[in-house]
Amino acid sequence: MCRVTRATSYREESFWDYAAEANEETMVIALVETKEAVAVIDEITQVAGIDVILPGRGDLSSSYGMSGHLEHPIVNAAADRVIKAASQTTGMSAGMVVFKADEARSWIDKGALFMMFSQDSRMLMNSYRTAIQVMRAAVSEPNGAR
Numbered sequence: 001m002c003r004v005t006r007a008t009s010y011r012e013e014s015f016w017d018y019a020a021e022a023n024e025e026t027m028v029i030a031l032v033e034t035k036e037a038v039a040v041i042d043e044i045t046q047v048a049g050i051d052v053i054l055p056g057r058g059d060l061s062s063s064y065g066m067s068g069h070l071e072h073p074i075v076n077a078a079a080d081r082v083i084k085a086a087s088q089t090t091g092m093s094a095g096m097v098v099f100k101a102d103e104a105r106s107w108i109d110k111g112a113l114f115m116m117f118s119q120d121s122r123m124l125m126n127s128y129r130t131a132i133q134v135m136r137a138a139v140s141e142p143n144g145a146r
Contacts, residue, residue: 028050029051030047030053032044032055033056033060034060041053041082046089050092052092052095053086053095060075064078083107083110083112087113095112095113095115099122
């Protein structure tokens with residue numbers, strides 16, 4: 001049944017074997033993105049099946065009425081509280097999204113073990129900006145890009 005398909009990563013195995021493995025290998029990441037969620041973080045850490053809890057500083061900043069201020073002391077205190085609660089729960093890890101590589105060390109020192117760098121939309125936009133610059137340079141030179 002369902003051999004050598006995309007769903008089984010083109011492997012010779014049954015769909016059921018694939019599904020069992022996929023279910024075992026699935027990581028559940030809970031995003032904490034509101035001040036209400038921060039207030040009940042100890043209860044959230046008790047939910048069975050969560051592997052990582054990650055504070056979303058962008059949405060947290062909005063929830064606290066300071067949209068876009070990811071480094072604001074109130075936002076950082078909320079993120080610290082989430083990381084501390086997750087890192088003290090057996091079988092759970094704390095995570096963080098960083099936008100500069102040098103941010104990672106400070107969050108690791110606070111207990112975050114799961115690190116995400118940037119975000120897909122930001123990385124995609126940066127790639128397009130670079131591609132546009134290359135294309136503009138290529139079409140502006142008489143003999144193309146060098």
